[in-house]
Amino acid sequence: MLTALVCLLPTLATARAHSLLLTPSAPSDALHDCIASSYRGHYAGQHAYLITKGCSSSASLGLLDSGSLTPLESEDRIVWVGPSNVRPSTPSTLQDMLSAWEIIDSTASSLLSQHGEDVQTSFSHDTYEVLLDRVPSLVHATETGLFLSVPSSILPVLDTLLPPHLTPVALPSYSLPLPSSYGNRWGVPEAKAAHLANITKHLQFNTRLAAIASTISAKEILEDVRYLTGERQDSDIQSRHSFHPDYLKAFSWVRRQMGALGIECSPYLYEEGFGPGLLCSIYPETGSEDHVIISAHLDSRGSFGSLRAPGADDDGSGSAHLLAIARAISQHNVTFEHPVTLAFFTGEEQGLVMSSHFAHTLKKENVSVQLNVQADMLGYRVPGEPLQLALPATIDLPEASFLVANLSQLYAPELVVGRTAACCSDHQSFLQLGFPATQVFERNGWIADPMYHNSGDLSDREGYDAEQIKSIAKVTMATLFEVAGWQQGK
Numbered sequence: 001m002l003t004a005l006v007c008l009l010p011t012l013a014t015a016r017a018h019s020l021l022l023t024p025s026a027p028s029d030a031l032h033d034c035i036a037s038s039y040r041g042h043y044a045g046q047h048a049y050l051i052t053k054g055c056s057s058s059a060s061l062g063l064l065d066s067g068s069l070t071p072l073e074s075e076d077r078i079v080w081v082g083p084s085n086v087r088p089s090t091p092s093t094l095q096d097m098l099s100a101w102e103i104i105d106s107t108a109s110s111l112l113s114q115h116g117e118d119v120q121t122s123f124s125h126d127t128y129e130v131l132l133d134r135v136p137s138l139v140h141a142t143e144t145g146l147f148l149s150v151p152s153s154i155l156p157v158l159d160t161l162l163p164p165h166l167t168p169v170a171l172p173s174y175s176l177p178l179p180s181s182y183g184n185r186w187g188v189p190e191a192k193a194a195h196l197a198n199i200t201k202h203l204q205f206n207t208r209l210a211a212i213a214s215t216i217s218a219k220e221i222l223e224d225v226r227y228l229t230g231e232r233q234d235s236d237i238q239s240r241h242s243f244h245p246d247y248l249k250a251f252s253w254v255r256r257q258m259g260a261l262g263i264e265c266s267p268y269l270y271e272e273g274f275g276p277g278l279l280c281s282i283y284p285e286t287g288s289e290d291h292v293i294i295s296a297h298l299d300s301r302g303s304f305g306s307l308r309a310p311g312a313d314d315d316g317s318g319s320a321h322l323l324a325i326a327r328a329i330s331q332h333n334v335t336f337e338h339p340v341t342l343a344f345f346t347g348e349e350q351g352l353v354m355s356s357h358f359a360h361t362l363k364k365e366n367v368s369v370q371l372n373v374q375a376d377m378l379g380y381r382v383p384g385e386p387l388q389l390a391l392p393a394t395i396d397l398p399e400a401s402f403l404v405a406n407l408s409q410l411y412a413p414e415l416v417v418g419r420t421a422a423c424c425s426d427h428q429s430f431l432q433l434g435f436p437a438t439q440v441f442e443r444n445g446w447i448a449d450p451m452y453h454n455s456g457d458l459s460d461r462e463g464y465d466a467e468q469i470k471s472i473a474k475v476t477m478a479t480l481f482e483v484a485g486w487q488q489g490k
């Protein structure tokens with residue numbers, strides 16, 4: 001059970017990595033064992049391996065015809081940084097990426113030299129202080145992204161060093177299954193995908209479900225968002241950056257809201273320096289163990305160089321949508337056949353750090369996951385465009401996205417359903433480990449929110465639309481109900 005898994009502090013006792021191996025070609029099943037077991041995933045056209053010394057000699061050379069092997073000088077975390085797809089620009093070039101690296105490097109270096117001791121106080125946190133003793137270094141650059149070596153002291157504030165159109169994904173501290181051993185499905189077992197497809201095939205409009213969905217209130221969603229951003233009079237939250245002390249105010253408030261609805265939440269601690277996430281679970285009376293996880297990230301990111309991150313859209317919208325679903329469940333006495341977790345992640349903005357840790361914990365404990373749906377950025381609508389629901393163009397299990405799209409037509413026909421290439425969010429952590437997952441997002445196509453990764457991401461502005469958040473909440477609620485086997489009463 002999930003409650004037994006929380007509060008684990010990290011033991012990053014991985015074997016010492018000596019080199020980063022990158023190849024554009026997918027791994028073959030014939031890989032030498034020690035290389036296969038060092039696989040760390042796929043990053044915009046690059047397959048990454050963190051390989052140890054004993055492994056880096058002859059066996060890897062076969063791969064190197066079309067790849068690169070870069071020695072690592074430290075045991076720092078390797079983080080990929082690449083485009084989040086903000087606008088329909090021409091494809092980025094190696095020169096663009098190297099220019100971005102110059103910005104990151106010079107910002108980190110000037111923080112180190114200008115502020116010295118001040119940095120410790122301005123970044124201070126209840127339980128942790130950044131000691132800016134070293135800056136990140138560039139391990140490898142391609143036209144689709146940068147691989148950086150990031151000291152653990154910098155990781156919690158890495159986002160503040162990045163230009164807004166770049167987003168990080170930390171390479172997991174554990175190895176991932178090779179995609180080729182399962183075909184091209186992110187390693188999701190066939191039976192799990194078939195189960196979701198079967199649910200889609202048998203969907204029927206349910207008037208009781210629709211009646212519950214219709215009680216989701218845009219007004220309540222907006223009030224919750226305004227608490228999380230500090231826009232409400234009774235809230236003094238300045239930031240939900242994972243590393244900002246105010247994050248804990250948001251954490252406690254969400255926990256209280258859930259508690260008032262009769263839903264217990266447990267804090268999830270995973271890495272030094274990061275505010276805890278929250279796992280709010282509803283267990284069935286009988287012993288089913290097929291978990292359904294609906295998630296959002298409670299943390300946020302501000303403007304370049306700033307820890308002020310009110311995040312009304314990213315991801316106050318997804319967080320408030322989870323509260324709206326919890327309210328619908330609680331007020332209508334809904335119970336489930338399968339365990340349900342409403343998860344509030346943190347460390348998303350520094351590279352999916354909590355979700356990566358959590359998904360790995362589930363994997364290690366052999367927990368069965370039927371589905372994860374991550375809600376990240378639901379509230380911004382370009383004035384004049386229709387209400388929309390976007391599913392991932394590539395970073396999804398197709399059967400999961402089809403289910404959500406079909407439910408959208410049944411319960412929120414006002415939404416125009418399409419696809420987005422926006423990258424990246426916490427569902428990726430689940431997919432990489434072979435758990436069925438998808439994401440719901442606000443816009444078909446590119447990220448258009450002008451306040452994306454900006455300290456001005458408040459709800460009181462043109463284009464911020466709680467009606468769209470409400471419509472998408474109806475769809476994720478219906479998805480949860482269908483997959484987790486809902487019933488009313490008791």
Ligand SMILES: *[C@@H]1O[C@H](CO)[C@@H](O)[C@H](O)[C@H]1NC(C)=O
Nearest residue numbers: 194195197198199201202203
């Ligand atoms: C598919 O779903 C239907 C309706 O829920 C169910 O009766 C049937 O057993 C399912 N089939 C499989 C193969 O799971």
Ligand SMILES: *[C@@H]1O[C@H](CO)[C@@H](O)[C@H](O)[C@H]1NC(C)=O
Nearest residue numbers: 330331332333334488489490
């Ligand atoms: C939920 O259960 C409570 C307590 O049993 C009851 O008072 C209430 O009417 C129920 N609400 C709904 C919508 O069924």
Ligand SMILES: *[C@@H]1O[C@H](CO)[C@@H](O)[C@H](O)[C@H]1NC(C)=O
Nearest residue numbers: 289290364365366367368369
């Ligand atoms: C993991 O769980 C599945 C059922 O979900 C079970 O069949 C399998 O034996 C378990 N494996 C381990 C190593 O416990």
Ligand SMILES: *[C@@H]1O[C@H](CO)[C@@H](O)[C@H](O)[C@H]1NC(C)=O
Nearest residue numbers: 200201402403405406409417
């Ligand atoms: C509904 O699901 C089917 C697959 O079962 C898919 O072909 C179809 O495109 C889906 N509908 C929408 C609106 O995506």
Ligand SMILES: [Zn+2]
Nearest residue numbers: 314315376377
């Ligand atoms: Zn986000």
